[in-house]
Amino acid sequence: MSQAILTIASIKKEFHTGQEKVEVLKDINLVVTEGTTVIISGESGSGKSTLLNLIAGMDFPTSGKIYIRNTDVTVLSEEEITQFRRNTIGFIFQFHFLLKGFNALENVMMPAFIAGVPGKKAKKRAEQLLMDVNLWHRRNHYLVQLSGGERQRIAVARSLMNNPDMIIADEPTGNLDEKNSKNVEDILFSLVERYKKTMILVTHDRGLAIRGNRHLSIEHGVLVGS
């Protein structure tokens, strides 16, 4: 039987701005088994990005627990979580966040540079990933020489660089036209399957939502669906 890779138990998240308190997540519970793709949708402001930030340990919940395998990410120090995240989670955002002064290959390698992985090994893996996203011919191109779809495909390759267990994607095709969205989507889903990754993906796109193994939505601070 597949093991749980992510367990979210009774998560609550409030934000305080001045006198005002906003309770964004009220009671979130979720168990994700390894190798599953979970799609999360919900209205703008419903707390999707907030939830992804909590899973990635970029922010702390007001109460509740989040386990990635057996590690409780809500109790790790800043330093511990940074270290843990590096080899556990790959990110893809709506905006690519590629670095201007580096070419496509170097951008894919960036998570390895940061983790201090030796250059040669990292380069080999980055080259493979660039081939995987059909951008081998663009390896020496810089950001300004790349199209929106190409940039997002590089972001997909980069998310896999450190061979994380889990991919977290927040509207990964949100900035693309229909044709490019479909292309990035197809590549992302095929790589997640080939490399046997677990994926948590947030999207407004109904077409994309049905491609997951599970489709949930955040409504009034709780997860609805199965």
Ligand SMILES: Nc1ncnc2c1ncn2[C@@H]1O[C@H](COP(=O)(O)OP(=O)(O)OP(=O)(O)O)[C@@H](O)[C@H]1O
């Ligand atoms: N750091 C913060 N301080 C105060 N309020 C915040 C903070 N971060 C998020 N919020 C509020 O929490 C709510 C949820 O925000 P979040 O970004 O998670 O929404 P979302 O579902 O990702 O929306 P979208 O689809 O527009 O990206 C919003 O009302 C937002 O204003």
Ligand SMILES: [Mg+2]
């Ligand atoms: Mg968001």
